[in-house]
Amino acid sequence: MAKKTYDLLFKLLLIGDSGVGKTCILFRFSDNHFTTTFISTIGIDFKIKTVELRGKKIKLQIWDTAGQERFHTITTSYYRGAMGIMLVYDITNEKTFDDIVKWLRNIDEHANEDVEKMILGNKCDMEEKRVVSKERGEAIAREHGIRFMETSAKANINIDRAFSELAEAILDKTSGREADADHARIAVERRPSRAPPARACCS
Amino acid sequence: MSEVENKVVPVESEEKDYVEDGKNKLIVKCKFCGSKILDKKSAKYITLEKELPLMQQDNNRKEGEIQNESVNEFYHVENMYTFENIGFTHTVANCKYLSCADCDAGPVGYYDMETKHSYVAISRIVHA
Numbered sequence: 001m002a003k004k005t006y007d008l009l010f011k012l013l014l015i016g017d018s019g020v021g022k023t024c025i026l027f028r029f030s031d032n033h034f035t036t037t038f039i040s041t042i043g044i045d046f047k048i049k050t051v052e053l054r055g056k057k058i059k060l061q062i063w064d065t066a067g068q069e070r071f072h073t074i075t076t077s078y079y080r081g082a083m084g085i086m087l088v089y090d091i092t093n094e095k096t097f098d099d100i101v102k103w104l105r106n107i108d109e110h111a112n113e114d115v116e117k118m119i120l121g122n123k124c125d126m127e128e129k130r131v132v133s134k135e136r137g138e139a140i141a142r143e144h145g146i147r148f149m150e151t152s153a154k155a156n157i158n159i160d161r162a163f164s165e166l167a168e169a170i171l172d173k174t175s176g177r178e179a180d181a182d183h184a185r186i187a188v189e190r191r192p193s194r195a196p197p198a199r200a201c202c203s
Numbered sequence: 204m205s206e207v208e209n210k211v212v213p214v215e216s217e218e219k220d221y222v223e224d225g226k227n228k229l230i231v232k233c234k235f236c237g238s239k240i241l242d243k244k245s246a247k248y249i250t251l252e253k254e255l256p257l258m259q260q261d262n263n264r265k266e267g268e269i270q271n272e273s274v275n276e277f278y279h280v281e282n283m284y285t286f287e288n289i290g291f292t293h294t295v296a297n298c299k300y301l302s303c304a305d306c307d308a309g310p311v312g313y314y315d316m317e318t319k320h321s322y323v324a325i326s327r328i329v330h331a
Contacts, residue, residue, distance in 0.1 A: 005245065037262075038309070039307055042300065043292060044290045044293075048283060050288060
């Protein structure tokens with residue numbers, strides 16, 4: 001058995017209506033400098049990315065829903081083992097934003113209760129077509145005590161940052177759990193996780 | 204240097220300047236964007252004959268046709284979490300193809316669904 005070359009492994013999922021750009025978050029063929037015809041035909045199942053946080057080497061395994069975006073098809077088995085969920089809507093499509101609430105309910109029903117969530121308003125490079133304001137995104141995130149960020153997979157805005165922040169949030173939780181392992185589990189009041197300071201995503 | 208000394212050195216590492224102790228001596232990176240795929244000394248050097256689809260398929264090829272080439276030098280990765288950054292495609296005929304996690308270039312190798320081992324094609328990466 002080869003020695004372990006990392007400290008932690010986090011499984012992350014991308015969830016949201018179809019067309020919000022989940023696949024582009026995972027698979028950026030659109031703005032590629034050359035066309036990987038073969039890979040784009042088959043599509044990506046998952047990726048492994050390595051990040052370093054607080055001196056720890058963390059492997060992220062990131063899964064796409066691969067077109068099974070209807071609520072009834074995403075059930076417990078899909079969520080199994082997931083430690084983080086990126087909940088994605090499209091800022092140019094009202095319905096995808098409205099569905100965030102349904103997705104949150106689906107997560108509550110099927111995912112591990114302490115799964116770390118983050119809401120992403122994607123396609124923020126398409127300002128002229130925007131129908132969901134950033135404030136509304138921030139508001140719903142605040143209401144549910146979830147982190148929020150606007151991203152553009154196409155323009156590669158905030159994508160890496162979103163993954164690092166989600167990983168960091170899981171790390172916070174994990175290290176807390178390790179430290180408390182000897183004690184009986186006490187329900188600790190969850191600090192309402194503030195949405196990160198609004199950073200202008202696209203000008 | 205005496206001939207006796209040379210004999211104890213495995214043939215492969217003698218021939219390949221990127222192989223040391225049967226492993227990748229250097230960091231393995233994407234040819235196109237430089238994304239780090241493997242850390243140094245994390246994968247075994249092996250030779251095997253495998254047909255891999257070309258990274259760039261001819262646009263004028265017949266519909267449904269896939270252009271392959273034979274590749275014979277690989278880095279063998281037993282545990283997928285050994286990778287620094289890598290993408291796995293959906294499954295095709297009991298294998299997943301490997302692609303760059305940052306620019307999606309590929310296939311840079313394949314993953315065998317049965318053994319769960321990965322193979323990185325040395326001709327499709329760069330060392331650093």
